[in-house]
Amino acid sequence: MKVLVPVKRVIDYNVKPRVKPDQTGVDLANVKMSMNPFCEIAVEEAVRLKEKGVATEIVVVSIGVQQAQETLRTALAMGADRGILVKTEGDVEPLAVAKILKGVVEAESPELVILGKQAIDDDSNQTGQMLAALLDWPQGTFASEVTVDGGKVSVTREVDGGLQTVALDGPAVVTTDLRLNEPRYASLPNIMKAKKKPIDEKSPDDFGVDVSPRLAVVKVSEPPARQAGEKVEDVAALVAKLKSAGAI
C-alpha cells in the first residue's frame, strides 16, 4: 500500500507568536519553524504501517516556500521514502492545498492519505475533509487508532462522550488526532540518510491550480492580557465579591 502524507511547515509550537505591529498577521521574521505537530503524527503513523509491512512506500508532500524542503527532510529522516515540494510564493489556503493534493493523488495513486487534523498556524481543520470531498473518497477524521486490513481501513475517532469506530473502503483519507501515537525523533544516521532521499519539485501550475487567496484577513490581534488575581480574607468575602461581580 502506497501512503501519501502531506506535511506543513508552521511556526514552532514552542514559540509564542507575536502579532505584526500593523495587525496584518503573525510576525514570522527570524522565528523558528517546524513540522506541524499533527503532521508529525501522520508521518509516524505511516512509518509504523511500513514497519508492520502494510505500507510499501511513503511519499511526503509539502506545499509552500522553498524552506518547506526542510520539513520534507525531517519527514524523510523519520522514515518516509521520498518527497514532493510544490513550491509557492507564500501561504496557500486549505481549498487550494486540497486541490493541489488531489492532483498529487492522481499522479501518485496512493491507497491512503494521512493528514494532520489541523495546522497549528491557521487552525483551519479543513484540508483533509476538502480533499476527501474532491476525490469522492471516504474519510476518517480525528483518528486515535488506525488499522489497515487488506483494502479496509478502520479508524477509531474521539467524539464527544466516547469513541466511534468507522470502517472505510480504501482508498481513503485519514486525519490524525493527538493521541494516535507519539512521533519518534529522527536519529543522526537517519538524518544523514535522508539527505540522499529524492525530493521532486513541482508548482501549482503543474496541477492546474490557482492559488490566489479567496479570503482577506481583516485584522489579527493579540489575545487580551490576563488580569491579575486578587486575594480575599475568607469565604464570606469571596462570596460577596462574586455576587458584586454578578458571577453568582
Ligand code: AMP
Ligand atoms: P488545515 O486544514 O490547514 O488545518 O491543515 C490540516 C492538514 O492538512 C495539515 O496537518 C497537513 O497535513 C495538511 N496541509 C495543510 N496545509 C498544507 C500545506 N501547505 N502543505 C502540505 N500539507 C498541508
